[in-house]
Amino acid sequence: MEDTIAAISTALGVGAISIVRLSGKEAIQIVNEIWKGSDLIKSPTHKIHYGKIVEKEKEIDEVLVSIMRAPNTYTGEDIVEINCHGGIATTNKILELVLEHGARLARPGEFTERRFLNGKIDLIQAQGIKDLVDATTDEKRALAMNQLNGKVSSKIENLRQEILEKILAQIEVNIDYPEYEDIEQLTNEQILPELKNIKNKMQDILKESKNGVMIQQGIKTSIIGRPNVGKSSLLNALLGEEKAIVTDIEGTTRDIVEGEIVISGVPFHIIDTAGIRKSEQLVEQIGIKKSLEMIDQSELVLFVLNNHEKLTDQDRTILKKIENKNKIIIINKTDLKTNLEIDQLPKEECVFMSTLKEQGLDDLKEKMKELFHLEKIQTEDPTYLTNANSISFLKQAIASIDQAIDGISKNMPIDMVEIDIKKAWDELGLIIGKTYQDELINQLFSQFCLGK
Ligand code: GDP
Helix, strand or coil: CCCCEEEECCCCCCCCEEEEEEECCCHHHHHHHCEECCCHHHCCCCEEEEEEEEECCEEEEEEEEEEECCCCCCCCCCEEEEEEECCHHHHHHHHHHHHHCCCEECCCCHHHHHHHHCCCCCHHHHHHHHHHHHCCCHHHHHHHHHHHCCHHHHHHHHHHHHHHHHHHHHHHHHHHCCCCCCHHHHHHHHHHHHHHHHHHHHHHHHHHHHHHHHHHHCEEEEEECCCCCCHHHHHHHHHCCCCCCCCCCCCCCCCCEEEEEEECCEEEEEEECCCCCCCCCHHHHHHHHHHHHHHHHCCEEEEEEECCCCCCHHHHHHHHHCCCCCEEEEEECCCCCCCCCHHHCCHHHEEECECCCCECHHHHHHHHHHHCCHHHCCCCCCCCCCCHHHHHHHHHHHHHHHHHHHHHHCCCCHHHHHHHHHHHHHHHHHHHCCCCCHHHHHHHHCCCCCCC
16 A cells, blocks of 8 residues: 555536545645645645646646645545546546646545555455445435444444454453363354354344345346236336337337336346247247246246236147246236136236236235345345345354254364354455455455546
8 A cells, every 4th residue: 555546536527626546655645746736735624725726837727726644544644636627628638637747546435445455444344435436316315324434344243243252351361261061062052053043143143134235236126927918017017108119019028128117225226028938039039048048047037917818839849838926817808708727827926917008007016025035134234234244254254153053963172163163254244354365355345446
């Protein structure tokens, strides 16, 4: 972290102001070299100065410069922010000047990475910053905020603390000053119940993390069904707008049309596929292939049938294909006479609708909610893990605790059992970045936008 880094921190484009940000030991020196105004080197911390950015004698822009000295800054290093007039040419010119004077262009997320490396935040909080910037729903924002303010991290911290105090410390103390008659008594009466207790807590967090992933990533949903059963009409009804174009010519929705609805804080990304049917037509066949692929990629399939028509072989093939998937069978066009063999369908998974008469939409949404247990999701103050890496470290930590429990049941020496418990402690540390892997750090921060 020897370099001084610089980047444009506002969105590039035309706006009232833009901010060029520098962080590092040389930040103040560099800006002072291209500056006409009071001496910035002598500036106290957290002070804003009015002056000009100059290239040799030429004035480039009239600006406000904020001086923030380490350690009470975003990165923990000296930071200078140049508020210049908005616009691509001016902002770029100022960035160029600071680079010429010794700063290096920051990588995406590098300011936040320095904040992490300087110990100001942990990894979950860093993820929270990214998620906060990216949040598109209020629930995503609330979840990101709880990552950022440390509420999520403290759940993991507490687990580590318990492992340390209630298990590892016990083992150490008893090895040095045995108060139990033998090790077996210690492990059975003290360590084993604590291990089981910790494991339960970890499993609860793991179970709940599904909710976090759902809030954060949403549920991939596809609408499948033969042409003309009412897929586009359904998508329209769900989205409440004329996004998919509805026609009564078979096979007109060849292209995939998509949209998003939020139910109980969880976004469903809905894709309407081309109609599935046997066809000679090449374009249509591409559509069918796409639909079948789509079933594989979906977390939820909305399979639409026409109440007025009998089941076809193709419908049966699809029903077989989606047998073990999260699915809802939508029996549409209930305003028409029933010819469909309803008794051959799994009743609990069916919803009756008439998109034409606007009937059944609430039942469908209710079913979607039930299927993913969304009524249990905490949307007000969610403290779930959301990140795939975090979840996989948690799983590893549970496996390590399992190993320890297994070790005890096999009367393994306590120092061998202790190795597994320490491993779990380390794996929990990986979630918050207390023990960290470079690869993981790079992966997270490279997803940030430039200048963050
Ligand atoms: P898709 O090919 O599966 O996307 O079907 P569309 O949504 O384009 O609908 C095909 C035709 O069925 C259109 O003429 C719709 O107006 C009609 N339709 C859709 N839903 C209903 C319904 O609930 N009842 C009736 N009677 N017609 C419907």
